[in-house]
Amino acid sequence: MPSSCCIQVTVDEKGRIVLPATIRRTLGLEKGEKLYLDMVISENIIVMRRGETYGRKT
Numbered sequence: 225m226p227s228s229c230c231i232q233v234t235v236d237e238k239g240r241i242v243l244p245a246t247i248r249r250t251l252g253l254e255k256g257e258k259l260y261l262d263m264v265i266s267e268n269i270i271v272m273r274r275g276e277t278y279g280r281k282t
Contacts, residue, residue, distance in 0.1 A: 233241045243253065251274075253259075258275030 231244055231247065233244070235241055247253075253274075260273045260275060262271040262273065263269070264271065
């Protein structure tokens with residue numbers, strides 16, 4: 225998978241989205257893992273961060 229990509233997902237009737245398997249595999253995401261979503265409202269962007277790295281300075 226390239227370092228940047230655009231994949232369309234659909235919001236279901238309960239407001240959920242599914243991360244495609246390609247993204248989950250590439251990022252090594254596992255069932256039950258905590259994720260944090262940050263919104264950049266002015267740009268309509270959502271940034272996803274892993275739970276264990278959220279708030280850490282790198």
